[in-house]
Amino acid sequence: MAIQYATFAGGCFWCMVKPFDQYDGVHSVTSGYTGGHTVNPTYNEVCTNTTGHREAVEIEFDDRVIRYEELLNIFWQVIDPTDAGGQFHDRGESYKSAIYTHSDEQRLAAERSKQALQDSGKFSAPIVTDIFQADVFYPAEDYHQQYYKKNPGHYARYTVGSGRAGFIEKNWGNYS
Template sequence: MAKALATFAGGCFWCMVKPFDRYEGVHSVISGYTGGNIANPTYEQVCTNTTGHREAIQITYDDEIISYGELLNIFWRQIDPTDPGGQFYDRGESYQTAIYTHSPEQQRLAEQSKQALEESGRFDKPIVTDIIPANTFYPAEEGHQHYYLKNPGHYNRYAVGSGRERFKLETWGEET
């Protein structure tokens, strides 16, 4: 087994775990914070949009079962890559989208994937998702881990109420 890491910021991390959790070859999906300038940030600190951190997920996966390219495709289908101000209901830098790359190969694949999405014509605005070399990832507090399993009622109301689920359905025409 060849374990690898993928790190994505897609707005609220609660909504980013479930889509990846269901794939064979994905060993874990952890909610957390990355990209900022303070060590061991708390949820409350990150929500102030003053730490430079974004809510993100870090995926440990077996790249012999699921490829990084497949993970990128799943990622793009969870977000509005044209929104520079956050994602859906959540606004501010802590909710901006990003792909954090762990190797030159991931960087290359992420850039190719972004360019292909830009050229696809699916969106009429530019793709603004950042592609950034990965740095320290800080796991979020336990209450935020696998929120969709711990608090399914609240999670479902949030995923629908934020506009994310409607956007995904209208953009991709299917459950993603």
């Protein structure tokens, strides 16, 4: 194999790009929408929680450089996998966490990874992140792409103000 895709929903997609963007083997991280019933949804439509879509990132990666399992480990460390109502201060269906798998191998790896996190005892509450088969991915509007680079001040304030940074620091000790 070589080029593959991984798709993760972890709440606000602005906060889901930077954690993956910094790794060798990751070619691109695109913010967008997936899992819903509306064709070419807009940000405003998805925010109504009526389209069935979740904010997500689609990661193009070279599995000869970074394995899917490594991406799963990164994913678990940037979300609250026990929150069934959204992520941090972003609430509703469009902000719920999910892993969208692109193959049977990815599905099995995701299921093993989720079970390992549950079995680890790291969290006292159940791991509720959904695992779905990947569906059509719609890139978000340009102003959402690479938001952490385009608006670093706002991005930094948002990650702290939303509670994400504190949660990661408390549970993993490595927020950056």
